Amino acid sequence: MAEINIDMKKVRNANYNLPSVISSLSVQKRDINMMKWRIPSEIQNRRNIQGRLNSILREIEKVEQQLTDVYNVTGSAIAQYMNMEAGLITNASKFQ
Numbered sequence: 001m002a003e004i005n006i007d008m009k010k011v012r013n014a015n016y017n018l019p020s021v022i023s024s025l026s027v028q029k030r031d032i033n034m035m036k037w038r039i040p041s042e043i044q045n046r047r048n049i050q051g052r053l054n055s056i057l058r059e060i061e062k063v064e065q066q067l068t069d070v071y072n073v074t075g076s077a078i079a080q081y082m083n084m085e086a087g088l089i090t091n092a093s094k095f096q
Helices: 008-038 041-047 049-094
Strands: none
Touching: 008 049, 041 049
């Protein structure tokens, strides 16, 4: 069986950075919502700007939810991996 090497430091670092990315998406959503209020309604209606901005907001929300899901799953997987590795080390030490 092939050995699987997982660089837990890289995985933890990547997962550690996800909340800041998710937070920046929230800031972008807020900025887009503020932009909707600043654009006069006649311009919004003529160019379908509000519909476009709403579409962008929905896409950002999808990405935000996907990143949140990745963050949660990765955090759980890290904990499970660390517990499994500790158990394997304990079991291996019994055979030495």
